[in-house]
Amino acid sequence: MHDELEAVVVAFDEDTGVATLTLDRPDSLNALNARMRADIVSGLDRLAERDADAEGVAVRAVVLEGAGEKAFCAGADINEFSGSSPGAFEPHTMRDSVSEFPAPVVAKIDGYCLGGGLELALACDFRLASESSRLGFPEVDLGILPGAGGVQYVARLANPAVATELATTGEHITAERADEVGILNHVHPDDEFEAEVTGFVETIAEKPPLAVRAIKDSGNVAAESDLHEGRKYDRRVFATLLETDDHAEGARAFAEDDYDPEFTGR
Numbered sequence: 703m704h705d706e707l708e709a710v711v712v713a714f715d716e717d718t719g720v721a722t723l724t725l726d727r728p729d730s731l732n733a734l735n736a737r738m739r740a741d742i743v744s745g746l747d748r749l750a751e752r753d754a755d756a757e758g759v760a761v762r763a764v765v766l767e768g769a770g771e772k773a774f775c776a777g778a779d780i781n782e783f784s785g786s787s788p789g790a791f792e793p794h795t796m797r798d799s800v801s802e803f804p805a806p807v808v809a810k811i812d813g814y815c816l817g818g819g820l821e822l823a824l825a826c827d828f829r830l831a832s833e834s835s836r837l838g839f840p841e842v843d844l845g846i847l848p849g850a851g852g853v854q855y856v857a858r859l860a861n862p863a864v865a866t867e868l869a870t871t872g873e874h875i876t877a878e879r880a881d882e883v884g885i886l887n888h889v890h891p892d893d894e895f896e897a898e899v900t901g902f903v904e905t906i907a908e909k910p911p912l913a914v915r916a917i918k919d920s921g922n923v924a925a926e927s928d929l930h931e932g933r934k935y936d937r938r939v940f941a942t943l944l945e946t947d948d949h950a951e952g953a954r955a956f957a958e959d960d961y962d963p964e965f966t967g968r
């Protein structure tokens with residue numbers, strides 16, 4: 703499957719269950735305009751439909767990337783939002799559709815990842831970056847702050863001091879520094895980045911998909927509620943997963959030393 707929306711290209715590999723969403727405005731460093739935000743939501747909706755129609759699970763992981771050589775995403779489209787009314791700028795639906803998408807979403811950061819682009823990456827479940835990538839919140843220089851919760855999320859992933867420093871200075875930090883403070887999962891040398899991301903995503907895609915999805919949700923619960931709520935969630939879902947074919951298949955494969963189990967997402 704290869705779906706070209708106006709500002710996003712959606713590809714889906716039926717064999718691996720891996721989908722790719724490419725932000726496709728390279729001439730503007732993939733700046734997020736209203737069209738792109740809507741396309742991200744509808745691209746994910748289309749993938750979710752494919753999933754609902756499948757027996758078991760169709761989509762096992764989504765890679766979110768930017769087109770071109772220079773950027774994952776250079777933030778909100780400044781030409782569009784400058785002068786627009788506050789109501790016209792609504793990034794929350796997009797964030798929710800990424801974080802609530804049933805399968806994990808991996809941000810593949812290769813180049814600039816700024817402002818709303820960094821907030822979009824923060825909505826993803828995993829963030830991998832090439833070494834030459836630069837991350838930051840430049841909004842302060844436009845007299846605003848990151849409007850989609852950027853400071854809040856970095857404060858939780860790293861700490862409040864790092865979050866407020868990033869947003870106050872507007873500095874573009876290196877991927878290495880972003881990794882050190884806890885914003886990224888991994889940084890890889892530029893010439894190894896493509897292969898590392900592919901390997902990472904394949905690993906996820908081969909795992910039992912219902913467990914992977916439950917773990918994604920568990921991570922969201924951990925980020926947004928207290929320990930008591932989180933433990934309650936995990937206990938409830940653990941009981942449900944024990945009933946799945948995938949659990950039976952995992953247990954069988956372990957008992958029989960079979961290193962190639964077939965997980966169906968049922």
Ligand code: COA
Binds near residue numbers: 777
């Ligand atoms: N919105 C709209 N257009 C943007 C953009 C954004 N956020 N970021 C980059 N672009 C456009 C530039 O206007 C330029 O368009 P042009 O070729 O028609 O002039 C094109 O993308 C390339 O950007 P350019 O600035 O020439 O590249 P650079 O390598 O010199 O600098 C950045 C790269 C990312 C440092 C610089 O583009 C930048 O600071 N962008 C704004 C980032 C920002 O403030 N984002 C938060 C918005 S709230």
